[in-house]
Amino acid sequence: MRLHSNTVYGVVHAIEEIFNEKQFADKVIERTLKSNPKWGSRDRGFIAESVYEMVRWWRLIKEISPSEDIFHLFGTYWLMQGNELPPWREFKGIDPEAIKRNYEKTYDRATLQSIPDWLDEMGSELLGKKWDKEIDTLNEQAQVVIRANTLKTTREDLMNRLKEDEIETFAPKGYKDALVLAKRQNIFRHPAFKEGWFEVQDASSQLVAQALDAEPGMRVIDACAGAGGKSLHLAALMQNKGKILSMDLEGWKLKNTKLRARRNGISIIETRVIEGNKTIKRLSNSADRLLLDVPCSGLGVLKRNPDTKWKLSPESIAEVREVQQDILQKYSNMLKPGGLMVYATCSILPSENQFQVEAFLKSEKGKEFELLEEQKVLAHESGYDGFYIAKLKRSETSS
Numbered sequence: 551m552r553l554h555s556n557t558v559y560g561v562v563h564a565i566e567e568i569f570n571e572k573q574f575a576d577k578v579i580e581r582t583l584k585s586n587p588k589w590g591s592r593d594r595g596f597i598a599e600s601v602y603e604m605v606r607w608w609r610l611i612k613e614i615s616p617s618e619d620i621f622h623l624f625g626t627y628w629l630m631q632g633n634e635l636p637p638w639r640e641f642k643g644i645d646p647e648a649i650k651r652n653y654e655k656t657y658d659r660a661t662l663q664s665i666p667d668w669l670d671e672m673g674s675e676l677l678g679k680k681w682d683k684e685i686d687t688l689n690e691q692a693q694v695v696i697r698a699n700t701l702k703t704t705r706e707d708l709m710n711r712l713k714e715d716e717i718e719t720f721a722p723k724g725y726k727d728a729l730v731l732a733k734r735q736n737i738f739r740h741p742a743f744k745e746g747w748f749e750v751q752d753a754s755s756q757l758v759a760q761a762l763d764a765e766p767g768m769r770v771i772d773a774c775a776g777a778g779g780k781s782l783h784l785a786a787l788m789q790n791k792g793k794i795l796s797m798d799l800e801g802w803k804l805k806n807t808k809l810r811a812r813r814n815g816i817s818i819i820e821t822r823v824i825e826g827n828k829t830i831k832r833l834s835n836s837a838d839r840l841l842l843d844v845p846c847s848g849l850g851v852l853k854r855n856p857d858t859k860w861k862l863s864p865e866s867i868a869e870v871r872e873v874q875q876d877i878l879q880k881y882s883n884m885l886k887p888g889g890l891m892v893y894a895t896c897s898i899l900p901s902e903n904q905f906q907v908e909a910f911l912k913s914e915k916g917k918e919f920e921l922l923e924e925q926k927v928l929a930h931e932s933g934y935d936g937f938y939i940a941k942l943k944r945s946e947t948s949s
């Protein structure tokens with residue numbers, strides 16, 4: 551593949567913003583692509599993929615590059631992909647053979663997998679032998695998975711409609727409404743998306759709403775709804791009958807939920823910003839089903855957000871764990887006695903998952919609950935994102 555200087559400069563500037571100004575990769579890529587409307591779809595694909603891959607392999611690239619000069623780093627990445635470098639002055643001083651030798655001299659897993667040392671230690675301590683395969687898989691590129699909106703179509707009709715436009719998909723076993731794109735592409739531009747026939751949602755994430763066993767007519771609370779991915783799925787499973795209260799601390803995320811609900815043909819979602827404990831207390835014993843899709847480290851979705859590993863720290867994970875336990879303790883009271891609650895994360899760390907549920911069940915509040923089922927979804931075992939899903943029942947006699 552031939553390199554073009556204007557797109558390479560686009561990549562290099564984006565990388566500088568991500569690492570020097572500590573910005574989020576997806577936002578930087580969005581801005582970079584908007585900055586030059588003349589770039590065609592190939593150019594855009596090249597920029598987005600190169601930025602994500604450089605962020606993913608940042609530590610390894612730095613380790614084997616001849617220097618920390620940004621063009622040396624890009625050149626090293628380009629050679630690592632099995633390409634050749636053009637004779638540009640920016641790439642002067644790069645010797646492909648020296649880079650290969652540097653790579654062959656690198657042995658330790660944290661550098662080879664391009665992750666911080668603390669993360670390698672934490673993963674290995676908590677996941678034991680499974681960590682090696684898990685981190686290997688989390689460094690792969692994510693597949694694009696969509697969920698058919700059954701309020702508007704069926705998975706089969708959606709598959710056929712996309713096929714008419716030469717978008718090939720396959721239906722993965724065990725995921726009722728999911729389709730996987732055979733080739734990565736920007737699917738948001740397809741008219742079926744604008745008409746609300748599907749949402750982009752990883753297959754593992756599609757297991758979360760399903761675990762809640764929500765039925766048409768029920769009153770459901772999605773307490774950490776964010777931009778509404780799971781709320782939309784719940785509404786489809788409930789055939790748009792009943793009530794879903796989608797809550798979050800951040801009002802701007804809930805605005806997105808509303809927009810997406812409209813596109814999906816959903817009328818049963820109401821949104822509410824959480825303004826403090828009062829908002830939660832007012833809803834005591836009110837929900838037949840309660841979803842706690844809590845904030846987490848995001849270590850199960852590293853394929854999609856490789857910059858997460860450079861932003862996290864053991865301290866930030868300890869902080870988010872406190873928030874998770876606090877949500878379990880305080881929000882669980884919104885569930886009616888006899889109701890079902892799902893606690894979910896997109897993390898693969900037991901410390902955010904089963905250990906949290908175990909600690910909750912041992913606590914005073916947790917005594918009202920029993921664990922019915924739990925799914926520890928690892929990326930290397932499922933082929934999709936890493937997730938944790940625990941289904942709990944509140945006893946009929948609790949108050």
Ligand SMILES: C[S@@+](CC[C@H](N)C(=O)[O-])C[C@H]1O[C@@H](n2cnc3c(N)ncnc32)[C@H](O)[C@@H]1O
Nearest residue numbers: 773774775776777778779780798799843844845
């Ligand atoms: C994993 S994300 C939710 C993703 C969303 N459910 C979806 O499917 O698209 C966690 C959400 O929890 C919210 N959050 C953080 N702390 C919270 C709290 N104390 N109470 C409620 N929501 C909180 C965050 O703003 C974030 O949107």
